[in-house]
Amino acid sequence: MANLHGYAGRILYVDLGAETAHEEPIDGELAEAFLGGSGLAAALIARTRLSEIDPLGPENPLVLMTGPLVGTEMPSAGRLSLCALSPLTGIWGESNTGGFLGPELRFSGYDGIVVTGRASEPVWLSIVDGNVELRDAESLMGLDTYETQEAIRQELGDDKTRVGCIGRAGEHLVRYAAVMNDHGRAAGRTGMGTVMGAKHLKAIAVRGRETVPIADLQGFARITAAVREHSREEIATQAIRMAGTAGYVDMATMYGDLPFRHFRTGEWDGADRLSGVRMTEEYLLRGRACHRCPIACGRETRAPVYGLDRVDGPEYETLGALGSLLAIDDLEAVIAAGHLCNRHGLDTISTGVTIALACELAERGILNRATADGLTLRFGDAVLLHGLIEKIAVREGIGDLLADGSAALADHFGVPELAATVKRLEMPMHDPRAFGGMAVTYALSPRGACHMQGDMYSVDTGQVALEELGIAPGDRFDASEGKGRIAARQMAWRSLYNAMILCQFQNPPAERIAEALGAATGWDLAPADLMTIGHRILTLKRTINAHRGVDASSDALPPTFLSPLEAGGTLGNVPDVDRLLAGAYGELGWNPRTGQPENPTLARLGLGRAAEPE
Amino acid sequence: MSFRFPSNEWIVELSRLLNESPSYESSAKDWEGDFVFVVEPDDGFAETAYLYLGLRHGKSTGGALLAAPDERPTEYRISAPFGVWRKVIEGELDPIQGMMMRKLKLDGNLMKIMRYPKAAKEIVSCCADVPTMWPGN
Structure with missing residues (x-):
């Protein structure tokens, strides 16, 4: 080869x-x-x-x-x-x-x-x-x-x-x-x-010590230099470089994007104490970069109260899932909780959301102390959080129940409607009531509630704008079919990103990405071709999920996110999921009744063979 | 009564409205840092204008039309063509979206301003409350 x-x-x-x-x-x-x-x-x-x-x-x-x-x-x-x-x-x-x-x-x-x-x-x-x-x-x-x-x-x-x-x-x-x-x-x-x-x-x-063969080395060097230059000028990447993804906490709070108390309340005073800018000023040791990354979003922090001199993170999702979602505003406690998850190898989002559900179940009198190993499950308790993480990691006591995730926990108590999940994956820290387009991403993402399959909050805050591909920032509360179409296009675009693989914080113009891929591979690619590849990948994953029982009825948000919050940045907004999805299904060429890709779509994307198991 | 944008009267009125806004006061209670807004010429406005806005601890210390951008020392400068400012003031363009898309250019300490997005939103909200008369109207 x-x-x-x-x-x-x-x-x-x-x-x-x-x-x-x-x-x-x-x-x-x-x-x-x-x-x-x-x-x-x-x-x-x-x-x-x-x-x-x-x-x-x-x-x-x-x-x-x-x-x-x-x-x-x-x-x-x-x-x-x-x-x-x-x-x-x-x-x-x-x-x-x-x-x-x-x-x-x-x-x-x-x-x-x-x-x-x-x-x-x-x-x-x-x-x-x-x-x-x-x-x-x-x-x-x-x-x-x-x-x-x-x-x-x-x-x-x-x-x-x-x-x-x-x-x-x-x-x-x-x-x-x-x-x-x-x-x-x-x-x-x-x-x-x-x-x-x-x-x-x-x-x-x-x-290893080999190198990757590049079709056009000189061209590739010129293009990657242009991408680096673009990255330097972007205010979004400047902000991430300074404060990591945690720098979004203050903005997310204003928009109502950062969730509080298991997604139940729209305002919470503690968010200010979880600010990424505060973290940078008081706890940051240095930023850390991945291979050849000028952004360096990674954080090295400390939490002296917990005897931690140098730990990784936390990033925005962890600050939300192990902080605001549990009403814990002690930044050092959240840093320590994130580190515990890292040590044990736990997804911080699913961990935090599942513990938050357990706290809500306890508040509602559904989960009692006996089931919780004698613990009083409640919001705002960092000691409890650290203890539960330890129990989950080794499936000890109540940890065994929590180790199966939010959907399983809610099922266990006969209250599936209380799980903040889509297709059994826990919701990340971006509320679809704050950015309507996220309702499409969550409903149609191939892996369930996932913000990395179509970050419409990035689009509608202006961090990502690909107007040449029909991905234009707009009103964040817009719940029209048109917004659904934009969200579908952004999903295709991010499917491409997850294939190249390029970090989603690196957002040069589409033309530049087409040039970079072309110079690396020798293929002649235009931005429209890239969208087709992304669409193809997204649709293939959909056909995989069809074999696993996913259909249009699976494309739903949990009831929590269809109830307006009375305060905060979402202004009582609830996304019109049906209207948004009508636009998205249309854009993707998926049947709105069955949720499955239409045959002409499969044919156009060349998926006739690839979509069929051998 | 309407105030022509950009003008001394317009920025003074914005300053006055900010001082009447409890939401701005609470969202910017620790803020210290003055701004100059640079209105760049385009099809709708042929000149360059510099609008100074003093801001400290949730209050505005005053507003003024400057003859030059460095007439008063300021920590921040935000520049955009007249048409972009008009969209922001009329609520058609979210200022954060505008900055991310480089329609509005920010000079100053980014980290510090990232802490106060709600204050920025309240300023824009007060801008929309200034009865504004546009050039040519």
Whole structure:
């Protein structure tokens, strides 16, 4: 595959049950159609017998995939996608992580890894300069994610080795376990760490020295320089560089985007104390960057009250999920809670939302102290939060119940309507009452309630504007079919991002991205072609989910978000989901009655074959 | 009575309205930092105008039309063509959206201003309350 520019050219297949590994050349046609990341992973997973897969079973393929821009000079493209059927939701699962793990995989000579089977004993996968080896992980079991990364680097005797691993949460099959790498970087959502735990795969370590072949090196250098320059001038990236994603807290509070007390109240005095600017001024040690990223959104902070001199994060989602959502305004306590989740390998969003639901259930008298191990579950209690995180990570007592997520918790008590989930994935910290377009993203996202599949809050705050592609900022409360169409286009655009893989904080003009991809791969691409690729990927994931029982009736928001808040930045607004979805289905060419892609849409996107399992 | 934009009378009226606004006062209670708004020429307005607005601890210390941008020291400068300012004042363009899209150019300490988005919103809200007469009308 020497002629396939932009790709290492090989995918590694590892069967943990058979203890075998082999490599296959990357399919050039498939790469051109789905690029990489979660797009190419979807194309590979779509070939399996989707309806018969148990997400915790050995047959669930875990695909780690990079993209054509990963590990190149393209700014902010140091990412890696992890995809499988989700043990939390039962449908399509994906999460992507920053740091250096993705680039290092490319330097080791592989674009991706497909892991199948289940090891009879715990193992970790070593990929060093093309040598693939399964190693005994018995001594690593029970170690947290930081300890695991360090132990593996020591065993290999190379501190440049990049390690993706699970912590205790993954080992105990907490359904929203994360995969952690480069200290506190996380592939957090949809339980990809749980899939690793179910496969008895504690870690994947990668080290390599190859480079990614670029079709037009000079052109690529010129384009990436222009992207860096654009990034420097963007006020949104300047703000993220200064205060991390946490810098959005004050703005989110004004818009009513940051949720309080399990999404139930519109105002809360404590938000001011969780301000990212305050965090920067009082607790920040330094910003940290992923591979070739000029933004450096990562944070290194301290929490002296908890004896923490240097920890990773928190970012905006964690400040919300472990802070405002639980009415905890002690910033150091939230930093410590985020660090606990990182150590154990827990998705901070699902952790926080599930604990918040438990607090609401206790407030309503549904969950009593006896069930809660004698604990009084209540909002605003940081000590309780830290204790519950520990219990969840090892499924101890009430932690066992919480470890299955919000939807399962609500089902357990016979109140499914109280779960803040879509398709059983917990809502992130962006309220669809604050940005109507987010209702479309949450309802139609292939992985359930997910803000990374179409960030309409970025569009309607002006942070992302691609007017040439029909993605124009507008009124955030607009709930017209037109807004639904814009949201659908943004979903297609972000599907492309999650395939390239490019960080969503890097937003050059579409033309520049087309040029960068073209220079890397040698393909002749225009912005409209990119939208078609994104649309294709989004639609393929939809067909995967159709095999898992998703239809139009699944495309609904929980009742909480259809009730207006009496105060705060959402001004009593509730999105008109039906009208928004009518526009979105129309834009995507999906049948509004069934929710499934129409045949002409599948044909136009070339999905006739790819959408059918082999 | 209407006030022509941009003019000394218009910015003085904005200053007065801010001092009557409890929402602005509470959202900017710790704020310290004066602004100059630069109105750049375009099809709707042929000159450049500099509007000074003093702001301290939830109150406006005064407004004035300046002859030059550095006539008074200010911590922030926001520049945009006349037509963009008109859209902001008439509520057609969210000022944060405008800044993100580089329609309004901000010079000054970004970190500090990020702490006060609600105050910015209240200022715009008061702008909309100034009875405004536009050039050519």
